[in-house]
Amino acid sequence: MGASEWDYYVPYQEDLDAALQQLRRRVFDAGDYFWVNGGGWRPEEGREPRPRTLEELCQDELVRDAGTHSILDVFQVLGPDDTPDCNTVEPVSAEEARELLGTDKLTRAHVKDFDVFPRSRWVGRCAVLHDEQGQPQEICFWGHSGD
Incomplete structure (x- = not known):
């Protein structure tokens, strides 16, 4: 089947x-x-x-091997000092955004250029997206997973 790309948008929250x-x-x-x-x-x-719980899904051996081709294949957002690893989400840092896209206040207009951010299969990325006044509005999660 191969990996599938996925992306999701959720309202902003600090955590x-x-x-x-x-x-x-x-x-x-x-x-x-x-x-x-x-x-x-x-x-x-x-x-x-289908499993009745998320825990059941994650314990299934075929799911662990083939994935769900969705956000369910990543389990936690990393902190600033953590190293990206399989099944994690690495946030785009302000420094990375400035270096690669020229601003640390990313917006929906920047999403089309997110392919400049390094990524790996089974490791998601996320970025806070801002409105025109520079206020955080939503979070974009993206990645590719599955076999």
Whole structure:
């Protein structure tokens, strides 16, 4: 199947990890992810119902290998001194935004240029987006995951 790109926008809140956890819950509850055990590649009698909890989903061996091709494949937002690793989200720093896009107040207009930010498969990125007055308005999460 290959990896899938994904992106999500949520209202701004100071705690980026809390925003991620709320988003993950919303995506899980909506069933808006690839469910490998219920896929059309399996015969009808071999398909399994979707997990009842996010914890059940994350414990599934096929899900750990193939992913969900969604925000559910990342588990936490890193702090400024943390090293990006599989299943984490690395925030765009003010320095990185200034160096690569010329401003530390990113807006929706900058999103089309986010491919300049280094990224790896199974590691998400996030950035705070600002309004025209420079006030934080939303958070953009993006990445690519799945096999």
